[in-house]
Amino acid sequence: MAVTEPNRPTGQRPGEASREATIGTTYRDSTPSWPPVPTSAGRPNVVFLVLDDIGFSSLGSYGSEIATPTMDELAARGVQFTNFHATALCSPTRACLLTGRNHHAVGMAYLSHVDDGYPGYRGRVGHDCATLAEMLVAGGYNTMAVGKWHLAPMDQTTAAGPYDQWPLGRGFERYYGFMEALTDHYYPELYHDNHQTTAPRTPEDGYHLTADLVDKSCEFLRDQTSIAPEKPFFLYLAFGATHTPFQAPAEFVERYRGAYDEGWDVIRERRYRRQLETGVIPPGTALPPRNDDVRPWDELTADERRLAARFQEVYAGFLEHTDAQIGRLLSYLDELGRLDDTIVVLLGDNGASQEGGEHGVLNTTHYENGRLPSLAENLARIEEIDGRTTHVNYPLGWAQAANTPLRRYKQNTHAGGIRTSMIMSLPNRMGAGERRSGFQHVTDIVPTVLDLIGIEAPRTYRGVPQRALDGVSMRAVLDDASAATSERTQYFETDGHRAIWRDGWKAVAWHRRGADFDTDRWELYHAAEDFSEAEDLAAAMPGKLRELVDTWWREARRNNVLPLDDRGFAERANANFRPHSPKDRHRFVYLDGVQHIPTAAAPPVAGRSVQISARIVRPDRSADGVLIAHGSVNSGYCLMVEDGRLVYDYNYYGDHKILRSSVPVPLGASEVAVRFIKDTDSSAGTATLLIGGNEAGHLRLDETFEHFVAFQGLDIGGDRLSPVRADADGPFDFSGRLEQVVVDLLDPATGRPYEPRD
Incomplete structure (x- = not known):
């Protein structure tokens, strides 16, 4: 088959002219017509x-x-x-x-x-x-x-x-x-x-x-x-x-x-x-x-x-x-x-x-x-x-x-x-x-x-x-x-690193995160002759280098490259939330049965104090299971009821720090929670379990995630993908009634939930 054929107007069949339907009293004295549809029959x-x-x-x-x-x-x-x-x-x-x-x-x-x-x-x-x-x-x-x-x-x-x-x-x-x-x-x-x-x-x-x-x-x-x-x-x-x-x-x-x-x-x-x-x-x-x-x-x-x-x-x-x-x-x-x-x-x-x-x-x-x-x-x-x-x-x-x-x-x-x-x-x-x-x-x-x-x-x-x-x-x-190949100019920029290719020449600058961009050293390569960028000609050909760097700045302005930004992924992802982002709040309320929440929309708990609470009903002693789980087998956290006790499993890069309540979770309705208060000068802090508002156990965490919990997201009422908790066997869905889970980001000045926004 031929690779190409003549371009036709979108919506017109080969050999078909557009026409209008004629409308009579009945179908017998009317002529039908159908809107043209796009076709690419015969194309690869x-x-x-x-x-x-x-x-x-x-x-x-x-x-x-x-x-x-x-x-x-x-x-x-x-x-x-x-x-x-x-x-x-x-x-x-x-x-x-x-x-x-x-x-x-x-x-x-x-x-x-x-x-x-x-x-x-x-x-x-x-x-x-x-x-x-x-x-x-x-x-x-x-x-x-x-x-x-x-x-x-x-x-x-x-x-x-x-x-x-x-x-x-x-x-x-x-x-x-x-x-x-x-x-x-x-x-x-x-x-x-x-x-x-x-x-x-x-x-x-x-x-x-x-x-x-x-x-x-x-x-x-x-x-x-x-x-x-x-x-x-x-x-x-x-x-x-x-x-x-x-x-x-x-x-x-x-x-x-x-x-x-x-x-x-x-x-x-x-x-x-x-x-x-x-x-x-x-x-x-x-x-x-x-x-x-x-x-x-x-x-x-x-x-x-x-x-x-x-x-x-x-x-x-x-x-x-x-x-x-x-x-x-x-x-x-x-x-x-x-x-x-x-x-x-x-x-x-x-x-x-x-x-x-x-x-x-x-x-x-x-x-x-x-x-x-x-x-x-x-x-x-x-x-x-x-x-x-x-x-x-x-x-x-x-x-x-x-x-x-x-x-x-x-x-x-x-x-x-x-x-x-x-x-x-x-x-x-x-x-x-x-x-x-x-x-x-x-x-x-x-x-x-x-x-x-x-x-x-x-x-x-x-x-x-x-x-x-x-x-x-x-x-x-x-x-x-x-x-x-035609004469060609192509700029490059990622994470502050910059380059320009123009007609067989390339200038490139490696950037150290946080450094002044004006201090970056530009290198020069005759790419048409130097495939592996092995010989830097910047010192030998300063005029050529300046020509290419000036071209980079022109291309940068033309393509919306500016302003240059060299902040890391976690810093940039947490610095400015889009308007109406589901992360741009201090309180997150999840109802039982909510779909899996991707990590980019989950509460940004890394590097801060937080309280996670759940309203539950345990009709009998067998009512156990996961209330919230965020992360994967590699990293994350999980709050669950296991063997009648409230359990917080903090999975720090596969090293599980587990806190089990000193008293059982009562039958019937109750509110359970884990509160983590971060130290002011490090990522360390203390986790406390709460049952009915009463403290039921403490765990000192010497290290926690500073910026990022996991690429895998959050589940309510189960641990359903790659398991967060230790020695996992299946999703361990909560078998009682889970009314809601609330995640509160805490004010570092007071250790309490933020006041509602106006």
């Missing part, structure tokens, strides 16, 4: 496959030893890009990918958790920037999103909405997946269309999120093909892999036992040599020295090596498992007879993650609270690294290896943060098995797809004038590998 399908935190070299076709046969085959039948750039974070890249515009320009400078109160930092995609789904559904496509969304303001992902930034509010007709930055792959926080749902199976029955996402994708494709086979579809499938938490079926992890005992320096060098041999990187590309925060492998102790190797084994198994699931999807498309009529785009959203720190983490909350674990803490739980009781991320050395041969990581605007893998497979096998080395940016994908399928980006959408696309169609370089 479109599939986007998005990998998370993958790093430039992690796929086999990009130099890795990890088995990724499906994705390697996709590269063999498609076009592999070796100079493709995204942004340095997930939400911004997804905003660029789905709109064809720059991330600050659409309002997604940072993560969708954060609204700084400035146009570029809204944490949402403006309606003046239609998504590809909105463009295609208006042109007659069926549209489906599966997997990670992370584009809706996270405090708006409750049952109260608003829903205009959920997938169904941005052009997708079907959705199944998770809204957060990450989720547990065995106990995910799932959404189906515009409502929450639960996983179809338990981990004991073999459940894993990645497989579930592919199952649901196949279900959507089966339904669409059965009912409207003449219509093309757009499937956007964004995996949780390989973002933390690394979680993979045991058989995949076992395949890599011992594979990384040689260490990250050997693996990095080996990948670099393979990249040179296979042409992934240009001849003469230098391998830069280690990043300054990575220790040489041969200087690590035996325990450090043993621990670090285990993290990478799990990562490799996680990636191979994902590849196998992509294989199932593509095989099903082939079985349906639709693979050869489908544009497939596979890409990574940013570089490999630095968030595991020196030793790796067994709990992602460590990073958000600025408290990375010690070697001893990790060694004590080494056998849990590939289990279900940890949310792991690997040490910095493996992130550096994943980005071979590039410098730095996710969040940074050096190449290690923004140059990613990207493969495009086309219906007529255009460029099959070839590589393209010219500069491309994630904003180029939307204009390329529109060009290939013959649909124009609308100038207005639903009455809203549209911002012009920032990306450039790649069709010319897909047609001809020797086609010259």
Whole structure:
């Protein structure tokens, strides 16, 4: 089939002219008419496959030893890009990918958790920037999103909405997946269309999120093909892999036992040599020295090596498992007879993650609270690294290896943060098995797809004038590998890190959080000749550097990059709540049966004094269960009645501090509570249980979460996903009557609830 056909007005069938119905006295002397409907019959399908935190070299076709046969085959039948750039974070890249515009320009400078109160930092995609789904559904496509969304303001992902930034509010007709930055792959926080749902199976029955996402994708494709086979579809499938938490079926992890005992320096060098041999990187590309925060492998102790190797084994198994699931999807498309009529785009959203720190983490909350674990803490739980009781991320050395041969990581605007893998497979096998080395940016994908399928980006959408696309169609370089790329300027900014690429030159500034931006040192690279950014020319060519830095400032002003903001995630998420945010209050009242509350909409209890109370009725002595639970197996808190006693379980990174009441909870109606009074000069404090207003036990907590409790949210009346409480067996729903749970943030001056606001 041809990839393109002439563009037709939206709503008009081929060969059909619009006409009005004629209305007579009866149907016998009347002529019917139907409103025209959009059609794209004959146009190719479109599939986007998005990998998370993958790093430039992690796929086999990009130099890795990890088995990724499906994705390697996709590269063999498609076009592999070796100079493709995204942004340095997930939400911004997804905003660029789905709109064809720059991330600050659409309002997604940072993560969708954060609204700084400035146009570029809204944490949402403006309606003046239609998504590809909105463009295609208006042109007659069926549209489906599966997997990670992370584009809706996270405090708006409750049952109260608003829903205009959920997938169904941005052009997708079907959705199944998770809204957060990450989720547990065995106990995910799932959404189906515009409502929450639960996983179809338990981990004991073999459940894993990645497989579930592919199952649901196949279900959507089966339904669409059965009912409207003449219509093309757009499937956007964004995996949780390989973002933390690394979680993979045991058989995949076992395949890599011992594979990384040689260490990250050997693996990095080996990948670099393979990249040179296979042409992934240009001849003469230098391998830069280690990043300054990575220790040489041969200087690590035996325990450090043993621990670090285990993290990478799990990562490799996680990636191979994902590849196998992509294989199932593509095989099903082939079985349906639709693979050869489908544009497939596979890409990574940013570089490999630095968030595991020196030793790796067994709990992602460590990073958000600025408290990375010690070697001893990790060694004590080494056998849990590939289990279900940890949310792991690997040490910095493996992130550096994943980005071979590039410098730095996710969040940074050096190449290690923004140059990613990207493969495009086309219906007529255009460029099959070839590589393209010219500069491309994630904003180029939307204009390329529109060009290939013959649909124009609308100038207005639903009455809203549209911002012009920032990306450039790649069709010319897909047609001809020797086609010259047009002159191009592309800025980058994430978390205060800045860069500008212009016609083969790049200036980049790494920023230290909290430092004056004027003190940042800009580096200069001739990117067209220096693939790995190994030779800094700033001192030798100050004029060229000044020209590029001036260009960055012009692009920053044009794209709403200013004001620069380098505050960390937790500080920004807690600094300014959006107007009408469900978090912008001091008292939270939850009724029994309320839906799961995502963590971004849950009471911000970290780092402050709080009282949690519940009105309950225990009809008999067996009436036990969870009253409130916030978090997961890794971190959080739970208040429950267990064996007739009131119990507070404070799960501090898997270390459970448990307070049990000195007296039983009475039968009948009562009010129970836990009050935590934080010390004024530290995160420590004292928890007190209250039954009927009377104190029933105290517990000193020497450490508590300073900024962030958990990525998993809050349940009332049960502990229903990854369990917060110790030795959990099932959700432990409260079997009495739970009337309400109230969370009061306490005034630090008085230790009492705040006075009601006017």
